[in-house]
Amino acid sequence: MKYVLLFCGDEQDAAAFEAMSPDELAARYAEVGAWFAEHQSKIGATNQLQGPASATSVRFGLEGQPVVTDGPYLEGKENIGGYAEIDVADLDEALRMAKTWPGRGAVEIRPVMTR
């Protein structure tokens, strides 16, 4: 069963991240690296994303015409900082992985649609 883990955070999480010293930051990245290494066999495509300030959105109007705008589509305080596709037995196994995520913030688990 495939799921995508969405690594999310809000403004507070971002501020806490910004406030970290270089040593703390290095330690956090090491933890995250260890997490990926531990679950390597279950993880497929995964990427960390640039911040929402770098986002550009294409919205489609009522007539289907594309309109390019600056900024993320999902407005508000939360944003997605990265994702990982995982292949595990069931939701409990996905939850088990998500609960040990060292990156803080929140992890949203979405099943991948199968046809």
Add this chain to the structure above:
Amino acid sequence: MARSRGGGDTPGHDALTATRDALAAVFREEAGRLAASVTRILGDFDASEEVVQDALLAAWQQWPIEGLPDRPGAWLWTVARRRAIDVLRRDMRYQERLRALSFPVEQAADDDRLMLIFTCCHPALSPEAQVALTLRTVCGLSTAEIANAFLASEAAIIQRLTRARRKIAEARIPYRIPADDELAERLSGVLAVIYLLFNEGYLCSAGAAPQRRDLTDDAEWLAALLASLMPAEPEVLGLLALIRLHRARAATRFDAEGRLVLLRHQDRARWNKAEIAAAADLVVRAARLRRPGPYQIQAAIVACHAEAASWASTDWLQILLLYDALLRQQPSPVIRLHRAVAMGQVLGPQAALDETDDLAGDLDRYHIYHATRAEFLRQLGRGYEARQADERALGLTANPAERALLEQRLT
């Protein structure tokens, strides 16, 4: 058992009611077992629901006419099996699963119902969905009965159940007993659902709607079922004891006019002494397992009250110590408020008032906070402030029994 009279085509009203009552009791015993076995074999929560409903519907139509079978569980199982085979014919793994279906002619092992409970109470489902799903699948309530118990529309309940089942399938919520390392956490989720059900039934049992289904009955039944399936889990025993201790005293909670009667004024002669003693034994049995938890401690506190001959002769020091233990497990301003009442008895009203004043920030919107403060103020002879606090409490509750008590105080 409940058979219709005469030719059986037109049973009289009483016989019909009796039959329906007997059916309801059998359904509660059998529906969960049936759902558990069928789900295990089909491996599909949604499909098994369809099969179980067909079997229950057949029973609902045939039993009042043909009479209750000697072994209702086996009867239901036979019908469900036939339907399940139809479902499996549509399935690729037909042969493999068909074998599983032909073997257990006997009913499901109790473990299966435990899996069912854990799936229904999975934390990935909303609390409302967990409650509705448990009542529907484990207790075998109809959607109309659930709607009636929660004063909701049947359409809303059906939608809630449909969404929950879809999520179980789409997100693949597993059908199994959680692994040892997560059992404690998941079990506390199950207990929370049962306690929520109990409180829902307990708080609205003031008599305003006597035709409403008594959810405290379902909650006790579920807690007892869980206790029989997990006899070595002390918190399960604690919750069962807690529910039984409350129910043993339920008759004295309201006066003839439907006003709330405070514990100190309740007629203790009308409490069910035998049930209280049995529940207190359960608390002791749980304590012997040496893994204390919030339900055991709450049950112990209620047992102290239930076994006391009067409000004055209650072992308040013991209750205060139990609240200290409860606070260590579950720090919460509401528990501190309850503890303040015991403090008042042990250390006097001034100490209790100081303690409650400390909680103002957290509990200012909670009517019982103000009503409790009013009691302490009255004991200290500060009548005017007590009145103000009672008025504040009255403004914060819509419960008719509570309002009646407060209004009586204010006149």
